[in-house]
Amino acid sequence: MKPAPFSYHAAQTLDEAFALLQAHGDEARILAGGQSLTPMMNMRMARPTHLVDIGGIEDLAYIRGNGDRIEIGALTRHYQLEQSSLVQRVCPILAAAARNIGHYAIRQRGTIGGSLAHADPAAELPLMAVLFDTEIEIGSGAGNRVVMASDFLVSIYTTALEPNEILTQVVFPTLVAGEGWGFRWVSRRVGDFAIVSVAVTVKLDSSGRVERLRLAVGGVDAKPLALGQLADAYVGQGPGSRWVEAIAEEAAGQMQPGSDLHASAEYRRELTQVLLRRALRDALDRLGKH
Amino acid sequence: MSNISFQLTVNGVAREVLVEPRKLLSDVLREDLRLTGTHVGCEHGVCGACTVQVDGRPMRSCLLFAVQMQGNQITTIEAVMKNGEYSPMQQALHDEHGLQCGFCTPGIVMTFEAYLKENPDPTDEEIAEALSGNLCRCTGYQNIIKAVRMAAAKMNSPKNQEVEP
Numbered sequence A: 001m002k003p004a005p006f007s008y009h010a011a012q013t014l015d016e017a018f019a020l021l022q023a024h025g026d027e028a029r030i031l032a033g034g035q036s037l038t039p040m041m042n043m044r045m046a047r048p049t050h051l052v053d054i055g056g057i058e059d060l061a062y063i064r065g066n067g068d069r070i071e072i073g074a075l076t077r078h079y080q081l082e083q084s085s086l087v088q089r090v091c092p093i094l095a096a097a098a099r100n101i102g103h104y105a106i107r108q109r110g111t112i113g114g115s116l117a118h119a120d121p122a123a124e125l126p127l128m129a130v131l132f133d134t135e136i137e138i139g140s141g142a143g144n145r146v147v148m149a150s151d152f153l154v155s156i157y158t159t160a161l162e163p164n165e166i167l168t169q170v171v172f173p174t175l176v177a178g179e180g181w182g183f184r185w186v187s188r189r190v191g192d193f194a195i196v197s198v199a200v201t202v203k204l205d206s207s208g209r210v211e212r213l214r215l216a217v218g219g220v221d222a223k224p225l226a227l228g229q230l231a232d233a234y235v236g237q238g239p240g241s242r243w244v245e246a247i248a249e250e251a252a253g254q255m256q257p258g259s260d261l262h263a264s265a266e267y268r269r270e271l272t273q274v275l276l277r278r279a280l281r282d283a284l285d286r287l288g289k290h
Numbered sequence B: 001m002s003n004i005s006f007q008l009t010v011n012g013v014a015r016e017v018l019v020e021p022r023k024l025l026s027d028v029l030r031e032d033l034r035l036t037g038t039h040v041g042c043e044h045g046v047c048g049a050c051t052v053q054v055d056g057r058p059m060r061s062c063l064l065f066a067v068q069m070q071g072n073q074i075t076t077i078e079a080v081m082k083n084g085e086y087s088p089m090q091q092a093l094h095d096e097h098g099l100q101c102g103f104c105t106p107g108i109v110m111t112f113e114a115y116l117k118e119n120p121d122p123t124d125e126e127i128a129e130a131l132s133g134n135l136c137r138c139t140g141y142q143n144i145i146k147a148v149r150m151a152a153a154k155m156n157s158p159k160n161q162e163v164e165p
Ligand SMILES: Cc1cc2nc3c(=O)[nH]c(=O)nc-3n(C[C@H](O)[C@H](O)[C@H](O)COP(=O)(O)OP(=O)(O)OC[C@H]3O[C@@H](n4cnc5c(N)ncnc54)[C@H](O)[C@@H]3O)c2cc1C
Pocket: A029, A030, A031, A032, A033, A034, A035, A036, A037, A038, A039, A074, A100, A101, A102, A103, A106, A109, A110, A111, A112, A113, A114, A115, A117, A118, A120, A122, A123, A124, A125, A161, A165, A166, A167, A168, A191, A192, A193, A194, B044, B045, B046
């Protein structure tokens, strides 16, 4: 297995990268960590004639707190998200998601920008982006724009990125004190993409009723789904076991997954229900503890 | 597409290569630099046989183009033995029968040489998680886990932490 021939361009700055993309148009492809693109090139499922390596743009690798936001540069590697003490403290679900990506050696190289731009429907970081409907910042030679994750992710392996654009930053919110979270998944083997994965956050008000609820499910559709409407319907209630059960059941009922080699639609729906139940319980167990 | 020439630093030595940009680091190591200790299995990142260290971090050499590695320090299995002696990780694989055919072994050594620096006292579960990125078709993994545990213990023992006077 060998990739088809290409010309290699190493961009040292964003401006250089924009110029290279402009010059080579549709023939060019951005290379970040290469943990998704290079396998596809090795199998010749991707055959770019120009490869624009943005790995050397050091200003794109950072994690910084900014009030109640965490700004994450596109070239931040999965292991850096996993190990960041800031992320572990203020958005621990994101660190947990990063820790679950592939294998140790894959996490050393793969980047958050690459994972979002690749848009695998079962991937961890797109699930997190959808859970929080994060702001995704995109640049091009012509200027910058911000797209919300729900609009950024279009379908399987398809995003709102134009060929001349580069994803530069993702902004996550911080969880507030006392906000619980849960992240659960099922995969055949450790390190495989999940068959189904779910992520939730739960915040209670001072009277113990649910004040904010976020729900997202991956692996059941062409992109990870945020269940915003369903979540809103369960705000204002006490989070007892009936509440947990009703959400899990209603969510599973709404899912219309496909059947494929890895799992049947029925199994995916069943997993959605079981995993949501567990994730919600995890979140309630963690309330006030993170 | 024509060859280009550039420098790679492998095991501390600067080496000149003349290859196509599409040539994978794994192939340049094996074919151009004749460092055949790095093995090639799947060529899509799954099996871990090709794992080398880039600036001390384990990475798949089948998912890196050699041309990307100018300015990085590449370390391969050939540099792990010091003064004719196995590293604790290598010795432990030997002692615990952590290999049979040995195809997967270089990747496992390069992974855990780095992993044990970051996590010097891992649980069996953590070892198994880290080992998930290295497929072994012979051993059944149990002896590899034992070997990692033994290597960790050896590396943590006070004797090994003594500083030369
Ligand atoms: C064995 C194996 C197991 C894996 N398991 C998992 C898993 O369980 N979960 C998971 O989520 N992922 C998994 N991955 C994929 C991994 O997370 C990749 O790191 C990630 O999908 C892509 O990131 P990258 O930086 O490697 O991107 P690349 O491979 O360099 O690029 C991927 C795509 O994104 C584009 N791109 C990259 N960066 C940008 C940018 N800043 N702006 C615009 N476009 C960009 C590229 O042009 C390309 O189309 C696995 C990979 C392997 C090899």
